[in-house]
Amino acid sequence: MLNRLSTFVAGVLLLLVFFVLVLLNNQLLGSARLDLTENQVYSLSEGSKQVLNELDEPVHLYLFFSDKASKGMTGLRNYANRVESLLEEYRSASKGKIILHKVDPEPFSEAEDEASRFGLTAASVGAAGDAIYLGLAARNAFDDEKVIGFFDPQQESFLEYEISKLIYQLSDPKQVKVTLITDLQVQGGQNPMTGRFDPAWTSISQLQQLYDLQVLGSDAASVPIDTDVLLLIHPKNLTDALQFSIDQYALNGGKLMVFVDPHHESDPMAAMGGANGSDLHKLFDAWGIGFDADQVVLDAASGLDIRSQSGVTRHMGFLGLGAEQLDSSDVITRGLELINGASFGQFSAPKGPGLSWHPLLHSSASSRLMDNMSYAMTRDAKQLADNFVSSDQQYVLAARLAGKVKSAFDSAPEGAEVSQWRAEGEINVILVGDTDLLTDRFWVSQSNFFGQTIFTPFANNGDFLTNAVENLGGSNALISIRSRGTFSRPFDVVQALTVKAEQAFRDQEQLLQRELDETEQALAQLQGQRSEGGALVLDAQQQQALDDFMQKKIEIRRALRDVRHQLDKDIERLGSWLKFINIAVAPILLVLLLGLMARLLRRKAGKVKHG
Known part of the structure; x- marks a missing residue:
């Protein structure tokens, strides 16, 4: 009897100790976190912490999740818990600057009206057809608002980036002015081949979300004075006055990124024949940049598989550059896994003294060069493979260039706007030997999610562009956040x-x-073996062979x-x-x-x- 009583008392004491420890844990260790996941998916990256540290005013986050209406939807509820846990991490790390509100927008409630006013996406996936919300609205002290319409579980690897970008946009940073000079229809337009209206390139749309982007054509007189980052995409037919302005912008410390191409085959008119190459040789020659605008890089190891009339074929001009072809030491390409492009051109190391040369992308050793005119006229990918002979060397496809160079002009050309002419100066340029990689077909797919267009990246082309602009614009906060690990684990x-x-x-x-x-x-051979009446006649042996095959x-x-x-x-x-x-x-x-x-x-x- 005594033993039973002592056992009961011990059990009660253990239960009391348990509750006391739980209370102490909640009071003293409530803010402590230990993330044991492989990719630290429940922890904030240094970039997110930097965004939070730069907040001057509080930001209110409103997480709308239809908790009651989503009963039985296990997958969505698990992902909602993942989102909520990550937002709690933001709140905890912000030192009071992030104020998190959790709202269940029940049908016909004021909360549902508020979610609708914010413009959140209502997904009708409930058992009774009720609207399901899983979105985020944010407001800063100046009543500026930003929203994430719906947290798509398929976009989980970009979850932290999207939340940090939203907070960054509300932190009232100095807006970076990006000027883009191109004649390509990067903002969308009518396709001359189909007559349909093509949408804007997703890579350019992403820049518009983050920066003050101005798009100019080759007929522009000069580079705008307030430009922080200058982008050139497929420059050709530029006037001397505009080239002079670009030259002086770069020599005066301006940040420049240039996308050139021996053959821009994403142009709808490229199928008409002939190479469609960029032309910036006047500036390149003066700055010591070696770019072969007449040669396309073919790569047997990095070629992408495409579907053709003869089946699936490896296209040696369409390259998928994996992690081994990307420089992991540079902030722009660090953490990226795949960049797809087509008809890359190759750069050679600068000839001038005192120039810093840093390759970012390169081909594999199983590569060779091909004349861009011959490449443009070759329609069959199999023919490229049949005639391929490797040169056993790697080619630089993108690089950084910095250092002192001379101007490409001895004097200002006629019609040029001159404020202060420099004969030489320090340049900071990122060079990329392809323009096709910016087009959607090489890195992003589109799908419709309850009336909302969802862009799902299958390569890091957009990250590469945005990382470069952020780096040139002086902000690296968001670079380290992209493409974090996923919460769901594959069943290997x-x-x-x-x-x-x-x-x-x-x-x-x-x-x-x-x-x-x-x-x-x-x-087909038997078709010719007809009797005089025109009927197909099979002898016993042929009939047996046919029966055996069937x-x-x-x-x-x-x-x-x-x-x-x-x-x-x-x-x-x-x-x-x-x-x-x-x-x-x-x-x-x-x-x-x-x-x-x-x-x-x-x-x-x-x-x-x-x-």
Whole structure:
């Protein structure tokens, strides 16, 4: 009886200790965080902390999530918890500058009216068709407002970046003035080939969200005086007056980024034939920049697979530059994984003394150069591969250049605006040997999400451009935030099973296709073997061969279904084992372990008592 009473008292005391420790934890350690995830997805990057440290006035964040209406929607609710946890990190790290409000916009409530006034996206995905909100509205002390209409789980890798960008835009920073000079339809326009209206390039739209962007054509008289960063995209047919203004802007310490191309094949008129190259050789020659505007870089190792009439073919002019072709030491390319482009041109190291040369992108060693006119006239990607012979050297595709150079002009040309002419000066230029990489088709896909257009990047082209402009404009706060780790974890074992089964499926599918091709050729020959009446006549041997093939075709199709069925069985079996381990084995082991520990403690207490 005494033992039972002492056990009961011990249990009560343990329960009291537990509640006391919980209270102490909430009071003393409420702000403490320990992120044990692989990619630190619950922690803020240094860039986000810098944005918060630069806040002068409080920013109110309003998280709208339809908690009641989303009952049973496990995936969305888990992601909402992920968003809320990250916002709590912002609040905790802001030292009182971030004020977080959590709102459940129930149907027909004032909160729902407020969400609608902010312009948040209402997704009708509930069981009863109720509007589901998962968005963020923000307001600063000057009543400026910014919103994230809906947190799309597919955009999770950009979650922290989007929140930090929103806060950064409300921190009232000095707006960077970016001037873009180009004749390409970067802001959208009518396609001369289709007659339809093409939308603005997503890479340029992103710049417009962050900066004061002004777009000028090649007919501009000069570079605007208040320009902080100057972008040149596919410069050609520039007047001497405009080139002089660019020259003087760069020599007077202006920040310049130039996208040149031996063949801009994203131009709708490029299919008409002939190379469509950039031309800035007058400035390049004076500044010691070597750019071969007549040669396109082909790369066997970095070529992208494209779909053509003959099937999937590797295009050696369409390059996918992976992490090994990107400089990981530079703030612009650090952390980026893939940049896609087409018909790159190559730069050579500057000839002038005292110039700093830093390559950012380069090809693999399995590369060669090809005349841009021949490349432009070659329509078949397979022909590029058939004639490919590697030069066994890497080519620089993008680079930084800094140092003292001489002006490209001995005097101001006629019509030029001259305030103070410099014969030489220090330049700071980023050079990129491709313009196609800025177009949507090489890095972003579009989808419709409840009436809202969602842009999903599959490469880092947009990040590369924005990182460069931020760096040249003097702000690196947002660069380190992009493309953080994802919250959802891939099931590596299941993926391995899928890859293995799909490989077997493709092998048998290719076997079937070869059989079909051979039969079609045989049937084509039989078409000429007609009787006098014009009817197709097959002898016994030919009929037997055809019957054998049809039987073989049925067997292979059955084998394909078996492969798919076996794949599903393997995944189901693996899932069943994991469920059994998580639900049954793990708790049983834990109970056995606790029982063993209790038994050892009782045995030890008994020895002490009898001793």
